[in-house]
Amino acid sequence: MKILSDIAALLTGMWITWKHIFRRPVTIQYPEEKRTPYPRYRARIVLTRDPDGGERCVACQLCSASCPVDCITMQSAEGPDGRRYAEWFRINFARCIFCGLCAEACPTLAIQMTPDFEICTRDIMDLVYEKEDLLIDGCGKSPDYNFYRHAGIGVTQPRGSGAEEKPPVDVRGLLP
Amino acid sequence: MIYDPIDIALILVKIGLVFVVILTLAAYLVFAERKVLAWIQDRKGPNRAGPFGLLQPLADLIKLLTKEDFRPIGADKWLFYLAPAMAAIPAIMIFAVIPFGAPLTLFGHTVQMQVSDLNVGLLLFMALSSVAVYGVALGGWASNSKYALLGSIRGLAQLISYELSMGLSLVPVVMLARSFRLSDIVNAQSGCWFIVYQPLAFTIFLISIAAECKRIPFDLPEAEGELVAGYHTEYSGMRFGLFFVGEYINIIVLGGLAATFFLGGWHGPWLPPVIWFTLKVFSFAFLFIWMRGTMPRLRYDQLMHFGWKVLTPLALVNIVVTGWWLVLRG
Numbered sequence: 028m029k030i031l032s033d034i035a036a037l038l039t040g041m042w043i044t045w046k047h048i049f050r051r052p053v054t055i056q057y058p059e060e061k062r063t064p065y066p067r068y069r070a071r072i073v074l075t076r077d078p079d080g081g082e083r084c085v086a087c088q089l090c091s092a093s094c095p096v097d098c099i100t101m102q103s104a105e106g107p108d109g110r111r112y113a114e115w116f117r118i119n120f121a122r123c124i125f126c127g128l129c130a131e132a133c134p135t136l137a138i139q140m141t142p143d144f145e146i147c148t149r150d151i152m153d154l155v156y157e158k159e160d161l162l163i164d165g166c167g168k169s170p171d172y173n174f175y176r177h178a179g180i181g182v183t184q185p186r187g188s189g190a191e192e193k194p195p196v197d198v199r200g201l202l203p
Numbered sequence: 204m205i206y207d208p209i210d211i212a213l214i215l216v217k218i219g220l221v222f223v224v225i226l227t228l229a230a231y232l233v234f235a236e237r238k239v240l241a242w243i244q245d246r247k248g249p250n251r252a253g254p255f256g257l258l259q260p261l262a263d264l265i266k267l268l269t270k271e272d273f274r275p276i277g278a279d280k281w282l283f284y285l286a287p288a289m290a291a292i293p294a295i296m297i298f299a300v301i302p303f304g305a306p307l308t309l310f311g312h313t314v315q316m317q318v319s320d321l322n323v324g325l326l327l328f329m330a331l332s333s334v335a336v337y338g339v340a341l342g343g344w345a346s347n348s349k350y351a352l353l354g355s356i357r358g359l360a361q362l363i364s365y366e367l368s369m370g371l372s373l374v375p376v377v378m379l380a381r382s383f384r385l386s387d388i389v390n391a392q393s394g395c396w397f398i399v400y401q402p403l404a405f406t407i408f409l410i411s412i413a414a415e416c417k418r419i420p421f422d423l424p425e426a427e428g429e430l431v432a433g434y435h436t437e438y439s440g441m442r443f444g445l446f447f448v449g450e451y452i453n454i455i456v457l458g459g460l461a462a463t464f465f466l467g468g469w470h471g472p473w474l475p476p477v478i479w480f481t482l483k484v485f486s487f488a489f490l491f492i493w494m495r496g497t498m499p500r501l502r503y504d505q506l507m508h509f510g511w512k513v514l515t516p517l518a519l520v521n522i523v524v525t526g527w528w529l530v531l532r533g
Binding site: 037040041043044045047048049050051052053054056 | 239241242243244245246247493494496497498
């Protein structure tokens with residue numbers, strides 16, 4: 028009897044929706060209740076500092092190049108000690124899609140994503156963040172990493188004296 | 204025929220009361236539907252306007268009244284403006300013949316809890332429910348829009364598919380009560396409700412009124428997934444609101460009729476008659492909301508097939524069997 032099984036199917040559906048009437052709603056009442064995002068949640072972008080307090084960003088443009096919506100721009104400059112930095116650094120959060128590719132691309136771990144997602148404003152121009160809005164006084168998710176200690180270029184210490192680094196090879200000594 | 208002024212005053216009071224109560228109930232039925240659907244889907248539903256969202260219907264009303272009243276280019280002006288009223292007014296007029304409580308005695312007058320105790324009340328209901336479909340058909344046609352036209356064509360096709368079985372399913376009720384008068388039908392059920400004698404007719408009537416109020420699984424004329432919003436696609440503001448509220452008035456009225464024809468109207472133990480009637484109407488309304496939260500939409504040809512090849516023959520067989528039974532019982 029196909030009709031009996033059809034009616035049973037209808038009643039099964041009705042029974043399931045009946046049970047769901049008494050289930051607790053999954054809704055989070057946003058402005059009053061807030062959920063805590065996971066630590067790796069991708070929201071507002073920050074520029075971090077290395078453990079010595081220097082800016083990590085070396086203005087290499089890799090974040091800008093990897094950005095699919097072209098929302099990152101900067102101007103590179105060089106300090107008196109040969110250390111590169113961003114003269115200005117700008118992220119347009121009105122365009123940002125929070126994909127995290129910039130943070131993936133960053134070789135110095137300077138640009139990082141934070142779980143702070145409440146950045147909406149009334150004025151769209153307020154979403155254009157300059158370097159002083161982006162830079163934080165901390166190391167972010169990698170507290171020990173200092174790019175120049177590993178880089179092998181003589182900015183913070185002479186060449187060859189960085190961590191896990193061998194002294195420069197005397198090329199003439201390699202000749203047969 | 205001489206009318207007593209008190210009688211006329213009482214009738215006017217009843218009309219006003221029914222009008223206000225039905226419109227308020229319809230507005231709150233929209234709210235109840237949104238709440239129950241939300242619960243079914245593990246949501247909370249509207250809860251921002253007032254305590255528990257109870258002022259939501261008021262907020263909806265203000266929104267609908269202040270919206271632009273838009274008319275598409277090429278629309279038939281008068282039909283376009285009249286159609287929402289043609290959908291809503293017959294729906295509320297049907298309630299005139301429904302007895303919603305036991306007769307009261309006021310100022311030495313016996314007051315029927317019914318606006319008008321017509322001797323052809325059932326036929327009036329059938330006629331007005333057919334007129335209500337004109338609002339759907341003309342509204343869709345006058346909009347000068349393909350989706351709206353498709354919606355109204357479906358509305359008409361649906362009408363001829365269910366209206367016949369709905370009428371036929373009421374014939375056994377009339378045979379049992381031996382009257383078209385709704386108060387007689389209710390009084391005939393003071394002992395035993397007709398649903399006990401006529402479970403099949405009740406089932407057919409229930410399915411037909413779900414099609415009559417254009418509810419899922421028979422919401423083909425407005426199928427929002429396929430036809431944008433069906434026959435009221437081009438309507439905005441309070442004209443859309445009239446279509447909308449007419450639909451919910453229809454739910455209340457048809458729930459009341461189902462209660463009157465099969466569940467003994469206002470009859471019931473312990474509680475006052477008006478409360479019993481309201482409870483029965485609300486349980487039908489809840490059933491419709493629950494069905495909307497559960498079932499998918501039927502296809503156009505499935506509804507026609509179901510109406511013509513299943514419901515109508517069943518209703519005819521039911522009439523014949525009821526006739527035999529009445530004759531054999533004597």
